[in-house]
Every structure is written in structure tokens, then in C-alpha cells.
Amino acid sequence: MSQIKSSITLFGFTDKYVTGQYSLEDVLAKTKKLGGDGLEIVVPQMVKGNPNPSEEWMKYFKDLCQKYELDPVCYSIYVENGKNHGRFLNEAERMAATINDMEYAKRMGFKYVRSQDALTPKTMEKLLPYVEELDLHLAIELHGPYSPSTPIFMEYEELFDKKNTDHLGIVMDMSSFTSGAPETVLSAFPDDVCHKDILKKIRTLFETTEISEEKLIEMIYEEGGDDADVIIAKNKLFTGLEPGGKMGTIYYRTKPDYAGFRRLLKHSKYIHGKYWYVDENLNCSGINMPEFVKIMKEEGYKGYVCTEYEGHRFDHTLDNEEQIARHIKMMKKLWNEV
Amino acid sequence: MDKSLEERVEIVNSIIFNQVMMLMTKPIKYVKNKMVGDACIGIRIGINNLSYRGIWMSTLEDIKISVDGKEISRGKMYFKLDGNTYPVSALEAHTEIFWGIESEAEVIIYEAGGLAAGKHIVEVEIFKRPDFGHSFGEGTEGYKDAFEFNHPDDIKDSLEITIKKER
Numbered sequence: 001m002s003q004i005k006s007s008i009t010l011f012g013f014t015d016k017y018v019t020g021q022y023s024l025e026d027v028l029a030k031t032k033k034l035g036g037d038g039l040e041i042v043v044p045q046m047v048k049g050n051p052n053p054s055e056e057w058m059k060y061f062k063d064l065c066q067k068y069e070l071d072p073v074c075y076s077i078y079v080e081n082g083k084n085h086g087r088f089l090n091e092a093e094r095m096a097a098t099i100n101d102m103e104y105a106k107r108m109g110f111k112y113v114r115s116q117d118a119l120t121p122k123t124m125e126k127l128l129p130y131v132e133e134l135d136l137h138l139a140i141e142l143h144g145p146y147s148p149s150t151p152i153f154m155e156y157e158e159l160f161d162k163k164n165t166d167h168l169g170i171v172m173d174m175s176s177f178t179s180g181a182p183e184t185v186l187s188a189f190p191d192d193v194c195h196k197d198i199l200k201k202i203r204t205l206f207e208t209t210e211i212s213e214e215k216l217i218e219m220i221y222e223e224g225g226d227d228a229d230v231i232i233a234k235n236k237l238f239t240g241l242e243p244g245g246k247m248g249t250i251y252y253r254t255k256p257d258y259a260g261f262r263r264l265l266k267h268s269k270y271i272h273g274k275y276w277y278v279d280e281n282l283n284c285s286g287i288n289m290p291e292f293v294k295i296m297k298e299e300g301y302k303g304y305v306c307t308e309y310e311g312h313r314f315d316h317t318l319d320n321e322e323q324i325a326r327h328i329k330m331m332k333k334l335w336n337e338v
Numbered sequence: 339m340d341k342s343l344e345e346r347v348e349i350v351n352s353i354i355f356n357q358v359m360m361l362m363t364k365p366i367k368y369v370k371n372k373m374v375g376d377a378c379i380g381i382r383i384g385i386n387n388l389s390y391r392g393i394w395m396s397t398l399e400d401i402k403i404s405v406d407g408k409e410i411s412r413g414k415m416y417f418k419l420d421g422n423t424y425p426v427s428a429l430e431a432h433t434e435i436f437w438g439i440e441s442e443a444e445v446i447i448y449e450a451g452g453l454a455a456g457k458h459i460v461e462v463e464i465f466k467r468p469d470f471g472h473s474f475g476e477g478t479e480g481y482k483d484a485f486e487f488n489h490p491d492d493i494k495d496s497l498e499i500t501i502k503k504e505r
Contacts, residue, residue, distance in 0.1 A: 011390075018363060019362060019363055046439070081471060082397050082470055083433050085430050087478045088481055091476060117472065118472065146472070192346075194346065228343065231354065235354045
């Protein structure tokens with residue numbers, strides 16, 4: 001049986017890298033040690049000299065990949081629409097920036113370039129000849145709170161179907177396919193301010209059943225909970241959205257769009273295995289990974305699953321390296337068992 | 339539970355709604371006097387990177403600094419990045435300058451004498467647009483509805499320092 005290919009996003013080491021505890025070499029050494037076959041780099045984070053790294057730095061990076069036997073897989077770029085006060089980037093700027101990033105990606109040996117939905121489908125279409133010329137795969141990340149049925153992603157899907165090429169595609173992030181909050185969602189609250197036993201039960205019910213939010217709130221009161229528990233349920237268990245609705249938030253759907261996931265798989269070479277907690281028994285509550293792995297196998301998915309740990313969002317005390325290793329083990333176990 | 343319902347609701351609300359922006363590092367790195375030889379010509383405030391990734395200098399909409407409660411006028415403030423210095427009032431125009439994670443950044447306040455010996459409180463407030471978001475469009479088209487770009491983050495930090503007696 002074919003084995004799943006594991007990539008680790010270097011983003012998982014953000015805290016130690018940004019605070020200077022880990023160098024880039026430390027990060028790559030850890031990536032290898034924790035079980036990654038390949039790596040993803042967040043370009044404006046770790047590519048020194050971004051957006052125009054030097055020849056010297058690129059050689060240094062390639063040598064490190066060779067030393068630690070890691071495939072440079074995914075080059076994660078942005079659409080920097082915040083750059084100018086009072087206006088978005090225009091199409092010429094989006095194209096120039098993307099082509100520039102793709103050229104560097106190619107020279108460093110990356111296969112995939114991940115961009116963002118703000119690139120727009122029409123600009124992506126215009127970029128196709130350049131992607132073909134560089135023989136890369138340019139993909140748009142689908143991240144929560146968006147889902148396959150969000151209008152702009154329906155437009156992207158239409159483009160992928162129309163072009164039907166290996167050079168354009170999507171990176172689905174599991175934050176778009178999350179059923180409920182992770183187990184660690186209650187970690188931020190001290191034990192003496194809420195009824196955690198009740199909230200744990202409500203969290204599981206929200207994730208696994210179709211019981212309405214109104215009914216779940218009634219249940220909190222019936223079980224002896226009070227207003228403090230209801231505030232937590234409404235703001236942390238029933239939604240992952242954060243005030244302001246900025247990018248990167250999560251949307252919980254008891255029934256995520258499995259059909260959309262299956263449909264988009266044919267345009268996928270790389271999946272963002274976003275998660276916030278994997279327990280010691282290799283379960284990742286909140287995301288129905290067994291079902292998604294089953295779909296991947298049924299569809300003959302041959303790409304990578306990238307381990308993308310973001311657990312610090314809910315619990316700062318967890319060991320992120322332990323969490324990364326657990327996620328890779330979980331994915332391999334599921335791949336063999338499901 | 340020992341705490342009253344009112345107390346608990348207050349704690350829960352503050353955990354959920356008063357979350358400060360997630361920063362990996364404290365914005366103020368250090369505060370020092372700026373010396374030329376033995377003459378003190380101002381104050382240097384080291385600033386840590388403000389995101390999990392590098393940022394565009396042009397996303398810095400404003401920097402406000404007060405020393406011991408007194409606000410410093412914008413015209414005295416300069417931003418130094420990787421050895422180059424820019425007036426704080428000009429930062430937004432520099433869409434070509436990228437502030438990488440490993441870059442060295444500081445705000446320089448040109449005020450002869452700098453900080454006198456003794457205790458001081460330095461407060462910094464930085465207004466920063468996000469570098470990216472879900473909103474999109476061509477140029478100005480639809481930009482007024484782009485919530486994230488029209489609501490800059492308000493990043494605050496303060497540091498209490500003691501300046502030793504001058505030699």
C-alpha cells in the first residue's frame with residue numbers, strides 16, 4: 001500500500017524561531033527528527049531577504065535541505081493587499097509579485113507554490129503560462145472560515161475544472177472542515193469560573209450531533225450550569241470566529257462539506273493538516289480525520305499531508321514538537337487502518 | 339464554586355473579549371539614550387517584530403510614544419531599519435521596504451539630553467494594518483468595505499526603566 005507523504009510546515013516552530021531560540025538550521029533538524037519527508041516554508045517568515053533572497057542564502061537553504069534529507073515541497077506566499085494605504089494591489093502588482101516568488105521557489109527546488117484567495121481567479125488564470133513555463137503547481141489555500149461553497153472558491157473550482165491542468169490547484173486547510181472546537185478549547189478558563197464537566201459534554205455533542213445551539217444551551221442550565229458556561233459555549237464552543245473576522249479564524253460545522261472536499265481533491269497535491277491538539281491515543285477531536293483519510297484513499301490521493309500545528313491558539317502550555325510528532329503518527333496510523 | 343456568578347461572568351468575558359493581539363514577542367525590546375561621543379542627542383527604543391512573519395514597513399500607520407506621560411511630537415521621531423533611517427511620518431509611503439524577522443528596528447527620538455538619570459516610563463503605541471487578508475479587489479475598488487485594512491491593529495506596550503547616573 002502506498003504510504004502517505006508527510007510534510008511539516010516550518011510555521012509549526014514559529015514561537016521558538018521568532019524569539020531567537022531556534023535558528024533556521026535548528027528548525028530543519030527538528031523537521032527531520034519529527035518525521036517530515038518534506039517541508040513547507042512561510043516565505044515572509046523564514047526566507048531571509050524576502051522578497052528577493054540572495055544567491056548566497058538560497059545556496060545555504062538548499063545545502064541545509066540536502067544535509068537533513070528534506071524535500072523542499074511547498075513555498076507559501078501571500079497576496080499583500082495591506083501594503084498600500086487606501087487601496088488593494090492591482091492585477092499587475094499581484095502578477096509581478098507572484099511571478100517573482102515563483103522564480104525563487106523554482107530555483108530553491110520547490111514543487112508547489114501556495115498563494116491566497118485574494119489573488120483572484122482571473123489573475124490566477126493569467127498566471128498559468130508562467131506556472132507552466134516554470135513547471136510548478138500554483139495553489140490557492142482554502143482556509144476557515146471559508147468552505148468549498150464560498151463564492152470565490154466556487155469560482156476557483158470552475159477555473160480548475162475549465163483548465164484541468166496539474167499546474168493550478170488548491171491547498172485545502174482542515175480549518176475549513178472542522179466539526180467542533182478542539183479539546184483544549186477550555187484550557188484558557190480557570191476551573192473555578194465555569195462547569196468544565198458540563199462544557200466538555202456540550203462540546204462533544206456540538207461536534208458529533210445535530211442538536212441545535214438553543215437546545216444545547218437549555219441543557220447547560222438543566223445540568224446545573226449557569227450564564228458563565230453559556231457565554232463560553234456561545235463564543236468558544238459554537239464558533240471559532242474571532243472578533244473582527246480577520247484571516248485565520250475557524251468555522252465549525254457539525255457536518256463539514258465532505259462532498260466538497262472529495263470534489264476538490266482532484267485539484268489537490270498538498271493538504272494542510274491543520275490541527276490544535278492530538279491526544280496521547282492519537283485522536284484529534286474536532287476534526288473527523290478518519291472520514292477525510294477514507295475519502296483521500298477512495299479518491300487515490302497521492303499528494304502530501306502537511307502537519308500544521310496551531311495549538312498555541314488554545315493552549316500555550318502544550319509541547320509543539322510532541323504535538324507535531326503525534327500528528328504524523330496519527331496520519332500514518334489512519335492511512336493504514338481506515 | 340467560591341466566586342459569585344457576577345465575578346465568574348466578568349472573568350469569562352475578559353478572557354474571551356479582552357484578548358490582546360497575539361504577539362510572539364514584547365514590542366519594546368529596549369530603551370537607551372542615543373549618544374554621540376559623550377553627548378546625549380536623544381532616545382533609542384528597540385522594537386521587536388510585530389507579527390509571526392516579516393511585515394511591510396508601509397503598514398505602519400502611526401507610532402505614538404510618550405515618556406513619563408508626555409507625548410513626543412511626531413516630527414522628532416525616526417524609524418531605523420537595518421541601518422537606514424526614515425521619518426515616522428514617511429513610513430506609509432515606503433511600500434518597497436520589508437521588515438524581516440531578523441531585521442534590527444528602532445525608533446529614534448531626537449531630543450537633546452535624552453532621558454535624565456532616574457526612573458522613567460516609556461509608552462509605545464503602534465497602529466498597524468494587516469499585511470494581507472481575505473478582502474480583495476482592484477486598486478481602490480471595494481476597498482472601503484475591506485474591514486481588516488480599515489481597522490488597523492492598535493499595539494501597545496510600556497517599559498519602566500532606570501537610567502543610571504551619567505558618568
